[in-house]
Amino acid sequence: MEKHDVLYRCALCSVQERICTSPQGTGPDFCPTLHSPKKVFQETLKEYKKEEIREFARQSSIQEAECYAKRDIKPFVALPTKPRVQEIIEFARKMGFKKLGIAFCGGLKREAGILHRLLLSHGFQVVSAICKVGRTPKEEIGIKEHEKIHIGDFEAMCSPIGQAKLLNHAGTQLNIAMGLCVGHDSLFFKYSQAPTTVLVAKDRVMGHNPVAALYTINSYSRRLKNTDF
Numbered sequence: 001m002e003k004h005d006v007l008y009r010c011a012l013c014s015v016q017e018r019i020c021t022s023p024q025g026t027g028p029d030f031c032p033t034l035h036s037p038k039k040v041f042q043e044t045l046k047e048y049k050k051e052e053i054r055e056f057a058r059q060s061s062i063q064e065a066e067c068y069a070k071r072d073i074k075p076f077v078a079l080p081t082k083p084r085v086q087e088i089i090e091f092a093r094k095m096g097f098k099k100l101g102i103a104f105c106g107g108l109k110r111e112a113g114i115l116h117r118l119l120l121s122h123g124f125q126v127v128s129a130i131c132k133v134g135r136t137p138k139e140e141i142g143i144k145e146h147e148k149i150h151i152g153d154f155e156a157m158c159s160p161i162g163q164a165k166l167l168n169h170a171g172t173q174l175n176i177a178m179g180l181c182v183g184h185d186s187l188f189f190k191y192s193q194a195p196t197t198v199l200v201a202k203d204r205v206m207g208h209n210p211v212a213a214l215y216t217i218n219s220y221s222r223r224l225k226n227t228d229f
């Protein structure tokens with residue numbers, strides 16, 4: 001599809017009754033629901049018509065709804081009930097997946113062990129791969145001594161491509177990313193053959209809850225608004 005140079009800004013939309021959620025809604029002049037080329041959504045729908053994709057999307061949507069209790073009561077009051085790890089287990093079951101992969105950061109080794117055993121106890125086959133798998137020296141990708149964490153020492157690089165290839169080789173049907181670094185996660189997503197969901201987004205400062213920096217943007221994290229930090 002050719003590139004379109006309009007900068008859509010859903011994140012900055014302040015419309016109350018939005019066209020993307022209500023047939024009577026409206027949208028601003030940067031609204032993609034109203035102003036993107038029709039082709040985009042036509043092509044999107046074509047993808048959802050593919051049997052495998054349709055089933056993946058359908059089960060995701062069912063899983064989403066089931067995360068709230070008392071949905072039949074009006075007016076609807078959001079009563080979320082499920083931690084994400086439960087969602088992953090339920091979704092994997094719905095999809096009939098038998099073999100799951102875990103790509104994790106060494107910093108979360110303990111938690112990865114807990115997840116690995118938990119998934120086993122729910123009847124899945126589980127393959128897990130740590131970030132440092134393969135023990136490839138950082139020099140391999142051109143890292144200089146002063147660019148290492150432990151300057152002057154041997155340092156194995158994080159190898160998200162190695163993690164992906166191991167899980168691909170094992171034939172995992174759904175992969176779970178746990179605490180992969182920024183950029184390493186992107187490479188893992190790029191090379192993983194199975195679809196990947198994220199259980200943990202690494203944030204070394206915020207206890208792996210990166211959105212906390214946004215919640216506190218006007219208080220403890222306000223320095224982030226300075227262009228030089």
Ligand code: SF4
Binds near residue numbers: 020021030
């Ligand atoms: S799709 Fe349109 S109405 Fe919906 S959030 Fe984006 S800009 Fe707003």
